[in-house]
Amino acid sequence: EDPMPTAPYMYLDGSIVPYADAKVHAFSGVVKYGCGVFEGLRAYRSASGNLLLFRLAEHIDRLRFGMKAMRYERILPHDEIEEAVVSMLRANDLREDTHVRVIAYLGGDDPLHQTGPVGLIAGALPRPSRGVGGGLHATVSSWRRIADSALPPRVKCTGNYVNNRTAEIEAVQDGYDAVLMMTADGKLAEGSGACLVLVRDGRLVTPDVGSDILEGITRDTILRLGADITDRPVAERRVDRTELFAAEEAFLCGSGQEVTPILSVDRLPVGSGEPGPVTLALQERYFAIVRGEIPEYAAWLTPVWED
Ligand code: PMP
Incomplete structure (x- = not known):
């Protein structure tokens, strides 16, 4: 698969930012200890030209289960995650098939047992569906x-x-x-x-x-x-x-x-x-x-x- 350009705008901790500015600290828990939780989901273009996220609620539920299992000090509310994804897609004016990536992460620095602060990242990678057939x-x-x-x-x-x-x-x-x-x-x-x-x-x-x-x-x-x-x-x-x-x-x-x-x-x-x-x-x-x-x-x- 050829790498495709990612969408120009991302969501980071409550703001829409250019892709290049979606950064976390080099010593954050997610970088040092791999303790982010993430989701990948798709949105599809409908016949009427809308963009439809597939089973978004279930992806958000699983992300929130991950935050709980990872003992994050704050489990981000369902609505906040949904808003992050939808506002990011709107900021990119996306109406074509796209892959959506969401990461809840631990920022901060040390110790290993840190449980916060908790951040949220969302971005899109426009990518056509594989469709029927192939293998x-x-x-x-x-x-x-x-x-x-x-x-x-x-x-x-x-x-x-x-x-x-x-x-x-x-x-x-x-x-x-x-x-x-x-x-x-x-x-x-x-x-x-x-x-x-x-x-x-x-x-x-x-x-x-x-x-x-x-x-x-x-x-x-x-x-x-x-x-x-x-x-x-x-x-x-x-x-x-x-x-x-x-x-x-x-x-x-x-x-x-x-x-x-x-x-x-x-x-x-x-x-x-x-x-x-x-x-x-x-x-x-x-x-x-x-x-x-x-x-x-x-x-x-x-x-x-x-x-
Ligand atoms: N197994 C693994 C290891 C995965 O990373 C994924 C992709 N999230 C799946 C299965 C498929 O899960 P889902 O259908 O929820 O995308």
Whole structure:
């Protein structure tokens, strides 16, 4: 993917500032100890030309859960975070598909057990949707996923992503598009920035929330849509590595990743090696929902413009 220019304005601690001025102190807790919490979400252009944030409320809830788990002295109110995101998008006059990044962070300096002051950053990276089709060649990492007992993946904390980055670099340098990580006891967990879903005997299967994963919002969307499309509830359970080779289909799902087929794992094709019918049906439904084409799901969308 070509790097695209980021939007010119950002939100920082109550103000809209130029991208170049969105700075935190070099000795702040987020820099030294990796104790920021963050979210990535997308906003999509609707047919009427509005910009629709997908599941913003759930992203804000997860960010606030992260602040609690990280024992921040102040958990930023829901409305303040929503206002930060919407005002930033309006300041950039954005009406095209965009990725939105939000970080709640610890400023200040020392000690290691500091719990504040708490700050908030939001910015946008205009980026088109991946759309239907395509696919990734993936590998299972030699690196294991961090465990809830040490560095909980359920908390979307900046420091956790050293683990994801280590695995992703190895995979990319070895010529793969994507990486899958296993738990310490060797069950499949997730990708470096997305959750894993398989199709087995026509049924969706995904690692359960005890498998050292981020509890993905897109994963939750797929749990709801998948049951309709396959006529069977999605199985959330421990998943073995070799199930990747037994599956008819596999895909990654995440706010940034959207729903993207996995075509092979460690050079063995998944199913036919082409995007499968269940994945394609889910993609079609997902992209219709995010663009506001299915009224039943309107509650998942936050319009940026009054129209
Ligand atoms: N797992 C990891 C490790 C991630 O970073 C992400 C992206 N936030 C996901 C899964 C997907 O989560 P979501 O669908 O909430 O974006």
